[in-house]
Amino acid sequence: xxxxxxxxxxxxxxxxxxxxxRTFRIPPLTGETSLNQIMNMDEEEAQDLLDEIFTEFNLRxxxxxxxxxxxxxxxxxxxxxxxxxLIESARAGRWLYD
Numbered sequence: 504x505x506x507x508x509x510x511x512x513x514x515x516x517x518x519x520x521x522x523x524x525r526t527f528r529i530p531p532l533t534g535e536t537s538l539n540q541i542m543n544m545d546e547e548e549a550q551d552l553l554d555e556i557f558t559e560f561n562l563r564x565x566x567x568x569x570x571x572x573x574x575x576x577x578x579x580x581x582x583x584x585x586x587x588x589l590i591e592s593a594r595a596g597r598w599l600y601d
Contacts, residue, residue: 508593512556516586519544519552534590537583539572546573549584556589557598566598 513532520532520542530541538544538552546569557564572584592599 506594508560509590511559512586512590512593515552515556515559516589519548532586534587535585537585539581539584541583549573556593560593561596562592562598566601568601571601 516532516536516538519538520529520536530536536542538549544552549572550569553567553569554564556562557567571582574580588600
């Protein structure tokens with residue numbers, strides 16, 4: 504069952520979900536979709552989206568350490584930043600990860 508929080512997170516993420524350069528199709532969004540790995544957002548794009556989500560759900564921006572998801576050196580070392588993480592944190596009223 505989809506609740507209002509989940510529905511709203513998907514509404515906020517959807518405009519950032521672009522076409523795949525390989526297939527030219529828009530990939531489906533799921534809870535496991537990661538902003539940094541599957542959607543290939545760069546840190547600035549993710550920050551813009553996260554600012555919108557954190558503001559709407561009154562989450563503290565300082566609790567999220569973007570360097571975990573967007574490391575300065577090896578991108579392969581990045582942890583996935585998933586839609587489920589955003590949903591669960593919005594429901595909890597605080598960032599739950601890092």
